[in-house]
Amino acid sequence: MEDRKFDFLDEIYRTQVAFKDHAKNISIDERVNLLKRLKSLILNKEDQIKEAIYKDFRKSFIETETTEILASILEINHLIKNLRKWARPKSVGSSLIFATTSAKLIYEPKGNTLIITPWNYPFQLPIVHLVASVAAGNTTILKLSEFTPHINQVIKDILSDIFEPNHVAVIDGAVEETTHLLNQKFDHIHFTGSPTVGKIIMKAAAKHLTDITLELGGKSPVFIDKNINIKEVVRNLIWAKFINMGQTCIAPDYLLVDKAIEKEFDAALKEEIKNAFGDKAIESKDLARIINQKQYDRLLGYFDELENTQTEWVVKGEHDKSTLFIHPTVLKNFPQNAKIMQDEIFGPILPIIYYTDVNEALKFVAEKEKPLALYVFSKQREYVDYILNNTTAGGTTINDAMLHIMHPNLPFGGVNNSGIGQSLGLYGFKSFSHERAVLRANFFPMSKFFWYPYNSKTKQVLNLIKKIF
């Protein structure tokens, strides 16, 4: 018997393909209205959002309010404010050779799109990418992660209140459902997740030459000079590393610190981690939990591998399998080929390499894949410039961590293994739009000058053009 279990996906797909020409014609004013309605529903459902994410991985209400709700609202506000301007056709400058023409860019929706999101920011990521797609005039199938069922239900409730499924439909299946969807032809696929799955997405997109945005991950290094305010930098890093229990794509993955400050730096980490989470971090209300058993076991596997090595544990504490808790951990002097230095850690474990020669640290980073984020801390401009000039990364914050993703006018994205394409704000709108080149010949056609049979007059025109332009 024919397997009909994915008929519902095929049906959604069919209705969206049928609707995409209508979606294209939804006026900018109407798109802005949809965004306004979405914003107000999100604000009305704040409590449900916080409770749902707490149930999914015990994320604190404050962190959900900041990194999920506020981040989504700021993105929606930015779109509401700027969409009319961004969607307007843009005239482009001319050159003498094109003096008799006018040229412009117009923004067309890509068409029917698929957005696939991970579990780690399970409200913010689906919303910020979805609003870019809707603002650009597309239809969207939004595929949420299978690991966050509670918040998925809230997202479904919110979106089904505003959108018909032929315009925006929410799916929360796992690999099988996604694989089925990926057989279909989309006009754009926006994927957020691991580089491993990113390659699967790119391969599937290649079948139809579908345009893609890949927001991936990787190991994001932090360069730390001796010339810093140690306490301030350490606090900053603790916040950036342990927010969301270390499960953040742009979290500092490992530190490269000038050996001259090793003692003070270790001491500050010990003291400030205690300050932040108390003597019994497991009782801190601010620390979220690891998303599931599989990820918990993966993270503990790093400890097992390092057990009989020279590794020094600057900070270590209790773990609890039943509640998926791992104590914030800092380590040094581990074997540099250990698994923890190969994988993206994506958890509350922070390795430090103390360097005596910054060029060695730069070489270490250069031998790895290009990172999604790279951070530099120094009061010395020359140090910062040297690091910037000798590295690459999707994005960088200097003397702070993670802030570049929040800036409304900066693109967000990786480079090669950490991502392809850019998202958020204007860049998100553009990645869900086709920027169409339109030229109008105002006076006479080109064939006036180039007409068969080619002869010496044609050659004269060519020579003249070469001389003048």
Ligand code: NAD
């Ligand atoms: P993941 O790649 O395992 O899963 C992401 C999505 O892909 C999920 O919806 C999942 O259901 C789907 N998926 C998983 N396996 C699949 C397969 N074989 N075929 C088709 N679809 C599949 O990632 P994750 O564990 O959910 O999230 C963690 C990763 O996401 C980290 O690498 C992190 O850095 C990255 N991330 C990146 C960003 C960014 O904006 N660059 C943001 C958050 C997370």
